[in-house]
Structure formats: C-alpha cells, structure tokens
Amino acid sequence: MMTIYIGIHLFFLAWIIINRLFLPALPKQPKLSAEPLVSVLVPMRNEERNVKVLIKSLKNSSYDRAEFIILNDQSTDDTQGELERTIAGDDRFTILQGNKLPTGWVGKVHACHQLQQAASGDYLLFVDADVRFRPKAIEQSLALMQRKGAQLLTGFPAFDVAPFLSKLLVPMLHFVILFHLPIALANYTKFKAATAANGMWMMFEKGSYHKIGGHAAVYGSLVEDVHIAREVKAHGFKVVLANITMSVKCRMYDTNAEVWEGFLKNSYAGIGRSSIMAVGLILFYSFFYILPPFLALYGLFSGLYWWIFPYALTVAQRWYVDMVTNQRWYLSFLIPLQAAAMLAVLVGSMRKSLKKQSYSWKGRHYS
Template identity: 90%
Template sequence: MAIYIGIHLFFLAWIIINRLFLPALPKQPQLSADPLVSVLVPMRNEERNVEVLIKSLKNSTYGHAEFIILNDQSTDGTQAELERAIAEDSRFTILHGTQLPDGWVGKVHACHQLQQAASGDYLLFVDADVRFRPKAIEQSLSLMQQKGAQLLTGFPAFDVAPFLSKLLVPMLHFVILFHLPLALANYTKFKAATAANGMWMMFESRSYQKIGGHTAVYDSLVEDVHIARKVKKHGFKVVLANITMSVKCRMYTTNAEVWEGFLKNSYAGIGRSPVIATALILFYSIFYILPPFLALYGLFSGFYWWIVPYLLTVAQRWYVDMVTNQRWYLSFLIPLQAAAMLAVLVESMRKSFKKQPYSWKGRHYS
C-alpha cells in the first residue's frame, strides 16, 4: 500500500509541475501590431447557440476583425437565427456550405470553405458552442506574438449540464495535464507531444497556407491534433494555452450527444492503437477506478490509510479543476469519470474493429 500511495503522490506532483509549462492568456494583452483577424465559425444545426455566440462576437473589444460564419447545410432554424442576431452589422458575412465531397469530414470541409473567404493575417477558428470574454481575441493574439507562435490553441472552461457531460468532458483537461508533457508540447517541434482543440485555434495565415490548411487533414476525425502536427512538421511553433478564464463552452446538451461526440474521437484520438487502448484500460482501472473500493474496505476494516489513494486521486482531479476553471466538487467523481472514459473508449474501439460508422450531426464517418 505504501508503494501505491507513493505512486499517487508522484502523479500529483507531476500534474503540478507539468502545469507550469501551460501558459495562460494574459489578463492585460500587449500587442506589437494590429493585424486583421478573421474569426471563422462553422455551423451545422446550431440554432440554439446562435444568439449567445453572436453576442460574444459583437462584444469583442478587438477592433480589427471580420466575422465569417458558414451555415453548413443546416436543417433547423440556424439561418433565420443568424440573420436575426446579426441584423445590419457589417462585420459579419454568412456563407452557405456546399455539398460535402467524398472522403471529407464535415467540419473540416466547413473550415476549408471558411478560410477561402477570409482576408485576415490571422485566422481564428471557433466552434458555435463557444462563448468568450470581450478581450479573448486580443489576449490570444498577444500570447501568440509573445511566444512567436504560428498556432495557438486551448481547451475552454466547460459548462457541463448533462450527467454524462459531467463525467466525460472535464477529463479533457485531466488528460492534457496528466498525459501530455507540456514542456515538449510547447517548447519543441516533437510531433508526438501535440494536443490541440478545434474549438479555439488561431493560426498565422501565411503559415496556415504553407502547411496546406485544412485540405491537409481533409479525412481526419481529430483534425485539430493532426493539423497542429502539420504545423510542427513544417518547423512552425504551436502553443497550447490555458484559455479557461476567457473562453467557455457547453459542448453538449443531452447525454446522447455526449456519447456520440466522444465516441467518434475516443479511439481515433489515440491513433486507433489497440496497444495504447489496452494500456489505458489497465492504467485507469488500477489507479483511478480501484481506489474507492480500497477506501470502502479501509473504512469498514479499520485500515484507514487505505482511504489515502482515493483522496489523492481527488486531489489530482481538484487541482486540475482549480487551474482550468471547473467545478471543484466534480473532483470526487474521478472514479466514475475514469470508468466513463474507458467505457466510451471500449465502445469506440469495438465500432472500429467491426467497421461500423460513427455518427455526428446526421453524417456518418468510418
């Protein structure tokens, strides 16, 4: 038990040290130039998100920006809501998406069409369910200039309404701070140490064009990570930042959406590797699902130190939640969060083995 506790103490120390290499957006941005930023938003059946997103865009304090939104063949009221919310604001352009070509992933094709209409020196791709503070654009630009980066990306704070969202979505931050060596991710061109999030990706436009843009990852279900690796491959710098104090997102509104959304990315996100999947299943089962059972045994048997591993897993989760602007009390659910993550990984792997398609927003992908 002493060794098991020692391992968990090491995990906690690692997370704390690793976080030191995750730069935050500056509270008071300092810009060395005032370039044009094209904010590009793909939308497919996003009627419920239009009003709040447009409000965020309109409230932006960065004055040299254009806002381009692509309605990607929505079948709901997205178009009507866009026209109503934008009204006569000349900074906005609405595009209508073309038919999805064979082999392309829907979001990737939407982003490709958006960049074709953009004029900016910088391209900021934003998901429709994102909300952000007025200074978020200039904060991102400021950090890019400060770090000399050609791509800045980050994971927002998450508004987790459905129960399954409370389990799975916060694990995105945990996986980054626990598994990704951020010193390698942010200070080297090492492609394997790369993470990115398509909800918030700001590219320097010329570098984006040199890597081939979204065309270079046209068939990827995890296009954000793959395009970030392309940036590194071409010798450019990628910065993964803590954007949680300025950017927020409600990814899903139903448990079914949560399951489908994670299902399409879970196995693909680890390169469809059964070896890595097996290692993750064993690792999380031993170190994050087992501790509450040990704690219960210790509680009823009088071996109270057996409770310590569970408390240390909660401490790890709490620290991640604290630095990423998440609800602290969700840290006590870490065993259920780990179990849910493994469940979606196993099902995603099963679908891949059986060549069953993944579904998202009415489209199917293999």
C-alpha cells in the same frame, strides 16, 4: 505494497502540478506589438440553439480589427434564420452557405476549408459555434502568440457541463492533457507526438497556415485539430497550447446522447486507433483511478484507515486540474466514475472501429 501504491499517487499529483507550469495562460492585460486583421471563422451545422450567445460574444469583442465569417453547413434547422435575425445588418459579419460535402472529407474540416477561402485576415481564428468568450479573448490570444513567436495558438476552454454524462466525460479532457501530455515538449519542441490541440479555439498565422496546406491537408481526419497542429510542427512552425479557461467557455452538449455520440467518434481515433494503447489505458485507469474508492471502503470497515489515501490523492489530482481550468471543484470527487465513463466510451469507440461500423455526428456518418 500499499505504501508503494500511495507513493505512486503522490508522484502523479506532483507531476500534474509541475506539468501545469509549462502551460501559459492568456494575459489578463494583453499588450500587442501590432494589430493585424483577424478573421474569426465559425462553422455551423444545426446550431440554432447556439447562435444568439455566440453572436453576442462576437459583437462584444473589444478587438476592433476583426471580421466575422460564419458558414451555414447545410443546416436542416433554423440556423440560417437565427443568424439573420441576430446579426441584424452588422456589417462585420458575413454568412456563407456551405457546399455539398465531397467524398472522403469530414464535415467540419470541409466547412473550415471553405471559411478560410473567404478570409481576409492576417490571422485566422477558428471557433466552434458552442463557444462563448470574454471581450478581450481575441486580443489576449493574439498577444500571447506575438509574445511566444507562435504560428498556432490553441487551448481547451472552461466547460459548462449540464447533462450528467457531460459532468463525467468533458472535464476529463483537461485531466488527460495535464496528466498524459508532457507540456514542455508540446510547447517548446517540434516533437510531433507531444502535440495537443482543440478545434474549438485555434488561431493561425495565415501565411503559415497556407504553407502547411490548411485544413485540406487533414481533410479526412476525425481529430483534425491534433493532425493539423502536427502539420504545423512538421513544417518547422511553433505551436502553443495555452490555458484559455478564464476567457473562453464552451457548452459542448445538452443531452447525454449527444455526449456519448460526440466522444464515441473521437475517443479511439484520438489515440491513433491503437488497440495496444487502448488496453494499456484500460488497465492503467482501472488500477489507479477506479480501484481506490473500493480500497477506501475496505479501509474504513477494516480499520486500515491509510487505505483511504489513494482515493484522497486521486481526488486531489482531479481537484487541482479543476482549480486551474475553472471547473466546478466538487466534480473532483467523481473521478472514479469519470475514469469509468472514459473507458466505457473508449471501449465502445474501439468496438465500432474494429467492426468497421461508422460513427455518426449531426446527421453524417464517418468510418
């Protein structure tokens, strides 16, 4: 039985390594076939702590054909003041004031909808306020889109994980993609079920974006990034999920409470609010990723040393993902705790949904 269990973990490791081969990285030296105008669009709600670093990234961009449009989405902190002070008259920037959130719309989706209405670019790059990027990131993304003939490029950045709960939950985003998503289907077919996207970094060809109805087509979605990517595929356009971690970084949360609240609103919605899938994930991760360290301890004390191998192989899987996504290698040893935290937030999110309780984020509530 243990031999089969070890064999399954070896298969998981091999699968992750092979799956990663279909995830293209941003080119180190981008070569552009054309230099269209790119509109970089940033929704901001209560983001005063992120303004300075983001604006620095935008100002340092090496791509000259860009405009930067920022929407202050009815912030109650000093986001507006920080924007005005940091931008300091740079005419590449435009600051918009967000309108009242309409009934049924999700706040970020409505902010993105307003941003695209003010954009002049041939390409629209939606960027979250907590993202930082290297000077060539915009042209790298554009070059990969041109090379792949894609109408949407998206990817998950490298993550700066400060709070302890962030160290557990945030790196699992990369693991889930490389383990559960058949990336060949995601990047080389129009199969909608095999689709992943990340609203922190989404570059659209403008004409295709408008043909699918833009963000208005997913106005009520808490996982609008995935749903809008599916719309792109449904209209016959190409989506490319890329490894952007060498050029784009993000610090999603500063406190454990923020981590929990942020994952709570997306976890159950991200699996289509399927109780069956949730139960399946709970059983799967409990058996294959939470159980191994207990088997390893038993093996150490009983002399059955090969019982350590399942835990070692889970660490190897996690380490490989961390290596290719520019994450801290030592976090791989926390894979049992990471899996347990992921299941805990999934159960909490499912419980809220089944009880018809609302999710909260930045002072707004969503069902």
